[in-house]
Amino acid sequence: MSSMDPSLITPLLKAVAETLENLAFLTVTAADAKAFEATGECLCATLPVVNPVNGEFQLEMPRELLERIAETVYFIPSEELEDATLLDTLCEILNTIGGRIMSLLLPEDQVFNLGLPSLHEDIPTSMPDENYFFEVEGLAFSLSISGPSLLQLL
Amino acid sequence: MKRILIADDSQTAIMFIRRCLEIIGFQTAEFIEVSDGQEALAQIKEQVPDLLVTDLNMPGMDGLTLLKRVKANPRLHVLPVLIISSAKNPAREKELLDLGALAVLGKPVSPASLHHTLEPFIS
Numbered sequence: 001m002s003s004m005d006p007s008l009i010t011p012l013l014k015a016v017a018e019t020l021e022n023l024a025f026l027t028v029t030a031a032d033a034k035a036f037e038a039t040g041e042c043l044c045a046t047l048p049v050v051n052p053v054n055g056e057f058q059l060e061m062p063r064e065l066l067e068r069i070a071e072t073v074y075f076i077p078s079e080e081l082e083d084a085t086l087l088d089t090l091c092e093i094l095n096t097i098g099g100r101i102m103s104l105l106l107p108e109d110q111v112f113n114l115g116l117p118s119l120h121e122d123i124p125t126s127m128p129d130e131n132y133f134f135e136v137e138g139l140a141f142s143l144s145i146s147g148p149s150l151l152q153l154l
Numbered sequence: 155m156k157r158i159l160i161a162d163d164s165q166t167a168i169m170f171i172r173r174c175l176e177i178i179g180f181q182t183a184e185f186i187e188v189s190d191g192q193e194a195l196a197q198i199k200e201q202v203p204d205l206l207v208t209d210l211n212m213p214g215m216d217g218l219t220l221l222k223r224v225k226a227n228p229r230l231h232v233l234p235v236l237i238i239s240s241a242k243n244p245a246r247e248k249e250l251l252d253l254g255a256l257a258v259l260g261k262p263v264s265p266a267s268l269h270h271t272l273e274p275f276i277s
Contacts, residue, residue: 022262023170073170085165092166095211096261099240103260108244114211116163 015100016134016143019093024072031135039140040064045090047098048115055147057101058120059094065139066090091117097143105153130154156183156275157201161194161220162209162238171207171238171263178269179276191215195223202233205275210239218250225254236271238263 017028042060049055063086067078070089074081095117102112129146145151158180162168168187175183186203188194192215194208206224210217217237224230234256239246242260250258257271269276 019262022264070166073166073173075173088164089166092164092170095164095240099242099261102241103243106243111243111245111249112241114241116211116213 011101011104012132012143013134015097015104018100019096020069020136023093023096024069026069026136028134028136031133031140033131033133035135035140036060036133036142042141043087043090044120045087045094045117046120047091047094047117049098049102049112049147049150050115051113052106052110053147053149053153055145055150057094057098058144058146059090059097059141060144061090061093061141062139065136065141068136069093087119091119156180156205157186157203158183158205158207159186159188159194159197159203160207161188161191161212161217163189163212164209167209167238167261171268174263174265174268175207175272177265178272180272189214191217191220191223194220198224198230198233202230205234205236205272207236207238210237210241218253221250221253221255234275 013030020026020028039062041063043063043066044058044060047057066086066089067081070081070085071078073089074085098114106112129151131142131144133140133142158175160168160171172185186197188197190212194206208217208220221235224233224235237250237255237258238261240261242258247258259267259271
């Protein structure tokens with residue numbers, strides 16, 4: 001999918017927007033694949049969903065946007081940020097977004113479990129099942145979702 | 155001075171929680187930061203903090219086990235334990251409150267939600 005299914009805009013955008021607004025006071029809007037294709041160097045992390053459904057979230061975010069977020073969280077200029085800090089920031093953003101999405105999609109009485117986020121030095125070439133695109137101040141990023149039982153929730 | 159122990163495997167999460175706590179009135183607190191439940195227990199053994207803030211999903215000992223271990227210890231069971239987790243929902247919240255957690259907040263946490271929860275601890 002290269003653009004947002006209107007029925008999914010609300011929960012996915014809500015989860016992504018709440019996360020970045022709280023972490024770094026950034027305003028998120030929906031974007032399209034074209035905007036993401038024009039994005040520069042990206043870092044990639046994945047987050048498994050292990051209960052009550054199986055699947056995976058994948059977040060690809062431009063380094064420049066991660067630097068802005070990490071600058072706000074750590075209160076240090078981007079030139080002093082180490083790669084490890086940017087990668088930890090990416091994993092925490094994905095962990096938070098994944099949790100918010102699951103809590104928005106599942107019934108209130110349904111407990112869910114996430115695995116631990118992990119980094120991908122090489123961005124996977126096989127496209128996950130569903131891709132959604134967002135933008136912050138001209139910097140586009142993608143959130144992908146894969147796994148049949150996880151996708152059934154959407 | 156308040157002593158606050160924060161357990162989370164993400165340094166970003168720790169920094170963010172710490173900033174929020176400083177904003178709501180804990181700017182003079184001593185913060186101890188650890189990356190899993192086992193390290194948290196070791197710190198608590200050394201000196202019991204005034205507040206334990208923990209994530210749930212951590213490698214090694216997770217936050218649920220840490221909460222159970224703290225609440226099972228007669229010397230520690232009054233220690234307030236605040237859970238901040240991305241996997242929060244009403245069912246999970248009830249389970250953790252029944253185990254003795256002070257409160258359960260979902261990520262992304264905000265200074266406002268922390269202030270609401272921790273107001274009695276802010277001097």
